Structures are given as structure tokens and as C-alpha cells.
Amino acid sequence: MIHKSDSDTTVRRFDLSQQFTAMQRISVVLSRATEASKTLQEVLSVLHNDAFMQHGMICLYDSQQEILSIEALQQTEDQTLPGSTQIRYRPGEGLVGTVLAQGQSLVLPRVADDQRFLDRLSLYDYDLPFIAVPLMGPHSRPIGVLAAQPMARQEERLPACTRFLETVANLIAQTIRLMILPTSAAQAPQQSPRIERPRACTPSRGFGLENMVGKSPAMRQIMDIIRQVSRWDTTVLVRGESGTGERAHRQRHPP
Structure with missing residues (x-):
């Protein structure tokens, strides 16, 4: 919810009701998914508008080239980064690379306090928290990272925000597996099993x-x-x- 104090300062409270609203809208976006990049961008917009998490970023891992690239990035009109899709991370490099390598969520009350923060995008507020969670694929292996920055520095709300972002990451990972990852096995024609008659049951010639x-x-x-x-x-x-x-x-x- 958004409230205004007497000093006209906007206070954003990501309470349980707001979490439910944001999750419902994200589920609607994913249920209507037709194009991966557009769908992921819409999810980040919901995170910004309804969950009060700015500069959401979704990175996907290319196991062949062993790089983590930005698939979607939430930007405002005043903060546009044209070459964002060209930015790469190695496993273990920076905050998102660390999340990919460890397969665990990373929560920072203040992003500037961590030396692993590379700030290649020049978007994030140094004084605000930062949350990054893995996108888990088959066999419990990370296939990417979802990251975002809460708009308010409320450390007591970070655990709830992290759980919310982890739930969103699970939904995104499922959509990615269905839309982006290879589906040749699922598309292969299924052959009916051939049932062979046991030799002992095969009648011999001239015998009936x-x-x-x-x-x-x-x-x-x-x-x-x-x-x-x-x-x-x-x-x-x-x-x-x-x-x-x-x-x-x-x-x-x-x-």
C-alpha cells in the first residue's frame, strides 16, 4: 500500500495484501505468456508497480558459453541503458554470478556494503537493499537469476520480500523451462509399445x-x-x- 505522511513523503508498505495483489497479477501475466522476452518484461513491471521493487532484472545462464546474460531489465524513461543486453557475468562474478554459482538467495540491507557489487548497470541506489534469488531448473540446477531492489530501506520487511521474490522466481523458472529450454524430447512422436507374442504361445504349423x-x-x-x-x-x-x-x-x- 502507498500512504502519504504529513510531510507529503511517499511511504510504500509491501504488506500481505499487496503481496497477494502482485502475485495474482504476475500469475495472470505468466498464464498468458506467448513471447518470452515480453512476458519477463511484464513481470518486472508488476514487481515495480505493485511490489515496490525497482530495477528488476532477469538473467539467464548459457551453459555452453558459461555466461550469464540479461534477458529482461526494468528501466524508467529517465534511466535507460541501451546496451544492457550485452552485459555478461561469469558464474561467481558479481552478486548475480554468486547467486548462480551457489544456487542460494542473496539479501543485502545496503547494496553498497558488499564488495562484490559491480554496478555495471549504474541503476541501483547504493543506500537501498538488494535481493537476488536463483531460477532453479531441472535437477535443482540454477538456470538464471532474478534480482530487484526494494524501494524502501525497511530491514524488518526483507525476509518477507525475499520469500515473495523466491516464489516469483519459481513461477518464472517454470515458464522459462516451457518456453525457452529445448523441448525436443516432449515433441518427439510417441511410438506405441510393440507387444510381441511369446514363442511358447505361437502355434506351430499343422497344429490346431x-x-x-x-x-x-x-x-x-x-x-x-x-x-x-x-x-x-x-x-x-x-x-x-x-x-x-x-x-x-x-x-x-x-x-
């Missing part, structure tokens, strides 16, 4: 049901007995496996 039912010596003996008693009108009890009587009846009285 006709060779199994009614051709055995026991069945022939039964048929001979039936032929003998069929001359008279009498009841005959046929004993055997299930289906023996039906088979004998069909052979004796074909349809």
Missing part, C-alpha cells in the same frame, strides 16, 4: 484345435461305445473332462 479335440485315443474309444449303444433307445452316462459330452453329441448328431 482340430488336432486336440476328438482325435485322442480316449475320445475314439468313447465314440465307439456311443455307436454301439445308439442302436437302442436308452440313457448313456458319458464321463470325462468338461465339454466331452457336448463334443460327442455334436459328432454324433451334426447340425
